[in-house]
Amino acid sequence: MPKKKKDRRERDQQCVGHLRGQTGRVVGRSFPDQAAKNSPDHAQYFHVSQSLLCRPEISIKLPSHCRRKDRHRIVKRILILTAGFGEGHNSAARGVRAGLxxxxxxxxxxxxxxFPETFGAFNEIVRRTYLALINRWPKSWGYVYNWLDRKKDFAKRFEKFRGLKKNLxxxxxxFQPDVVVSTFPPYPYLLQQxxxxxxxxxxxAVVTDSITINAIWYRSPADYFLVANEQSAAVVRNGGVSPEKIKAFGFPVSPRFADFANLSRRSLAKAEDRQLSNDAAPxxxxxxxxxxxxxxxxxxxxxxVNIQLTVTVGRNEKLRRAIEHAAADHxxxxxxxxxxxxxxxxxxxxxxxxxGATPG
Known part of the structure; x- marks a missing residue:
């Protein structure tokens, strides 16, 4: 091997070896303490363009001759974490996934x-209890909500979630994600731990509360807080979060809403005129x-009243039958x-x- 090429290869190996010793870096899709099994040829490459997802200071770029021949571009990995305690968390998670x-x-x-992967049947019991509490005894849930809002030791309490942390x-x-997006409050604490x-x-953290925001959200160690509106941003800011960490991006919904919104206003107006002229019911x-x-x-x-009614009942077959009975001949x-x-x-x-969030 020519001396010049040999020297260049040694420099590259030293570079990768240095990166392996840096906490938080990822080489060969492994954390530093797991990187010893990876050769320099398996080093991970990152692009250098600045964005919310990847700042230049956390990116590295190695010479092109080190790259694997079967890897022509770098694909970012985004992990979205949710929980079934209220449909808003799942709806936001699906919205983020669809938008990406x-x-x-x-x-x-x-x-x-x-949560169901970790706690199994017990999680379903807790989930149903939670939903029953907010639906049937909202005042009782209010006491729990206010109790949570006054607490300041969330991180300490989440340390006890050993099984959940193990699975995460x-x-x-x-998966070795570049970004972890959480639509349920505990995850940012667990990720930090x-x-x-x-x-x-x-x-x-994608904050699924709006305007009335529980402290469990803004006391988390998240890098960014994505909120639904400026009023929510003000609440998070007053909770002690730096303004640069707060992004009022709206609530995540399916991009298909934008598809419908981009329809020609003229064609929509014509359709509306036809319906009104035919005395169509609202x-x-x-x-x-x-x-x-x-x-x-x-x-x-x-x-x-004179309307055209559409009803959504979800997966509740008992409710469907009750609505059909209520509609009678209509x-x-x-x-x-x-x-x-x-x-x-x-x-x-x-x-x-x-x-709050309506599932979309």
Missing amino acids: ARVAPKIEVELRDL GRLLDR ILGNERRCKNI RVLYVINTGTRHAPQLVRKLLE KIDIFGWTDEMPRLFCENHLLIGKA
């Missing part, structure tokens, strides 16, 4: 709910999320769980739903 698929289709995205650690080790301050991946969408007890009664009341459209919410939203004049 639209704007960056070549990145690798994995969406996981580690395995997932991080396998597993990887520490010198972690390479970004820790991003179209009303009733999305039943929680509080199903009074839903059949509301359907009967709505059908007393013609209404009933949907179970559906991914057509963007279309339904845009095809109706009025939405009746709950406060």
